[in-house]
Amino acid sequence: MTARKRYWLMKSEPDTFSIDNLRKVGTEPWNGVRNYQARNFMRDGMQVGDGILFYHSNCTVPGIVGIARVASAAYPDPTQFDRKSDYYDPKSRPEEPRWMLVDVAFERKLARTIALEEIKQHADALGEGFALTQRGNRLSVMPVTAAQWKYLLSLE
């Protein structure tokens, strides 16, 4: 029995890991998420094949730049046990890992960037539940409804 496909938005700083980086490598473990809410979405919500809006944050034109898909079930983020990693978490133990991730696979780049500025203009159509346009929201992984997915891609 296969559950219905779900949709997500995932933020990445292009200076660290851009949509072009993802296109090059094909599939990437989404490591470094250190926020419980974002982790829970990956661990409890994501299923292989789910759609991902790839979002560039902290850059000149923040916005949605591509589409990816969930390519693995959730598994422990190995960087949490790597002392040399920026993401090392001394409080996490291998027998009880604190941080989980999924693999993310490249699908395509959008024909153009759907900028945050533009998305904000459609806030009414997207509904109040859309976390990206809610003031002060810093979540790096968030759910997107099928309707929001469709609407956002219709802007492309």
Add this chain to the structure above:
DNA sequence: GCCAACGTTGGC
């Protein structure tokens, strides 16, 4: 580079 928002930590 600034700073508002907000999550986490740790003293009490």
Add this chain to the structure above:
DNA sequence: GCCAACGTTGGC
């Protein structure tokens, strides 16, 4: 369990 201090995110 409260809450001040602190660190991070991320738009601008």
